[in-house]
Amino acid sequence: MKKTINIPLGSQHISLLEPVRFKFECENEKIIGVDADVGFVHRGVEKACTTSFKFDAIGYVVARVCGLCAITHSLTYTAAVEKLLGAQITSKAKYLRILLLELDRIHSHMLCLSHTCENAGFEAMFMRIMGDREHIMEIQELITGNRVQFDYISIGGVNRDLAPESVQKIKENLYIVKQKVQGYMDEFTNNWSLSLKFKGIGMLSLDDAYMYNAIGPLARASGLRIDVRNEIDYLPYHEVGYKMQTHTDGDINARNLVRLAELVNSIEMCENILNGLPEGDIFTKIKGKPQGEALMRFEAPRGELMYYIKGNGSAMLERVRIKTPTFSCIPAFSHIFLGGDYADAPAVLASFDPCMSCTAK
Template identity: 50%
Template sequence: MGSKITVTFGSQHIAIPEPVSFVFETENEIITKVDVDVGYVHRGIEQAAVSKFNFNNVQFLLARVCGFCSITHAGAYIHGVEQLLGVETTRRADYLRLIVTELDRMHSHLLANGHVAEVCGYENLFMQVVKYRENATEILEAITGNRVQYDYYQIGGVSRDLSPEHIKMINAKLVELRKNVLKMRDFFETDYTLGLKTRNVGTITYDMAKEYNTAGPIARASGLRMDARNEFDFLPYGEVGYVLQTRTEGDVWARNMVRFDEVINSIDMSLYAVNNLPEGDIKVKVKGKPKGETFIRVEAPRGECFYYIKGNGTKVMERVRVRVPTYSNIPVLRELFVGSLYSDAQPIVLSFDPCLSCTAR
């Protein structure tokens, strides 16, 4: 047995796209102790939301919390404000919101899976995934006007409508994407070398997932049947064919598989929604200022996102509290490292798809 060595992983590390710091204490290759610091990108967004911005502008601020979940943050806030104002959106607006939210989930999941392949040393597969992912981002750019900051949700509806050309284009690209994602899933499922790095690595059991209060694809990969899309009807998931995806293995491989399954489901839902768009306006007029308090739970790509908002009848909100999925996934991540190989640390972190910008805000 060798002596103990301290290895730092982050805050800047080539494997992780965002600043998070892990300090491992290792014995030979085995990690025995771990310290986590997630607060590197704190920007004071919650305070800015209640001091610098009017309530009808806060969604632009919250969308910039994080590039990947921008639609979820803005969406959660706007669902809350609409609840406080008593606004009923039209069915067409709901469908359009659903399409954009699911497209966002698709490209986020695909990139997360690609990153896992990349840190396992399989850069070729990563490039392949990113190449196919481009279809989803191109659709988003065409229908919202930007690749990352969609600013699509507005209080009372959405900012733009879909034209017949858009629908034609979305259909063509999504069908192509579906074919490619099935091919990708096959690679991830059957690849022998990738399997060596991902199968039976970082396994979370069902009990562990329940005890540590995990969220999102991480929980579903361990067989925990939880999804905010299943519980709340802010968006018409019941009508478009939503299916809860679970796996039971609980390792890195299962998390990837759950994400692929969800991408396929999202594509099916989007295709149905695009081809069965209800007629009507995309926006209703909104009057008044929010008063009272409410909480919202929506499913971000990384898991359940919780919003608590409180208005006092003035232009500025009194409180906007954000609790993001990565925050609830950190404890189990910490537990998972102890006893695993140091070389497995990168795939484990990336399989959690951590979003530190959201976590620190």
């Protein structure tokens, strides 16, 4: 007689924003086996990039692979094409690109924190964080013209300039958000009922993180010091005040604290950029067709994103390959679920911050 039962966390669930299916094999409420099924969102983007679209329109197609890290996809593709064409962009364009990347990271981390609290049962915190996130969405609408999906970067620079009147409003909103984030740090460490739900659950030790190849905030919360912003010199991150944040515990509480610390660091970087923005042009015209191979890496809010493109001298590219951060973390996910309760599974899944539309392009 079988002692284990199979329970699905299916493709339509109230705590899931995206379709993904996990099949848990449980014995008396303890999970002993995991089977992950991603691939509900596969649309065929890589094949269409080589047959239907020319190389200067692909930047808009690739941004629609994921809505939360849209500008990172667009920037990585554009940087790889500029490397093939041998183009130089002005330093004002580089600083504006960093500004938007960090604004994107701030609003994505706030969404992940509020979603984790909602799955733990604390709906008041979800409403509070989403209400404060609206200040950041107003700034994004002021700079680029739309709240999500910016369409800001094209080959040779950026599309719009920053008017001097809006700089004052941006600084006020960033100051308001910084005050509130100090309040959240207080709440997440000292609240007794949240600590029962978050401390000691979903552990990942340092040796396991190294063996299963975890990246992003998941690895930094276990003590592993990897970050792409530390290793590249294409964008001037060390001049604007970047610091790596780590923690040693490895449970859900540690991941929340790492994300909050990264939020504060990103707000400081944005204020430094606004204070010291240089003068100059934002767009230089570039001619030519791409020929050869190129590889480019950047840091999305969830980890390391990599692009490989290959051109042969015509307007259509020959091969585009995308490696997304959530795809590398799937073995680590399957290892964390083992040994825990079934009732904790939605909260643990929301703390990984999975982005399934990036995974199955």
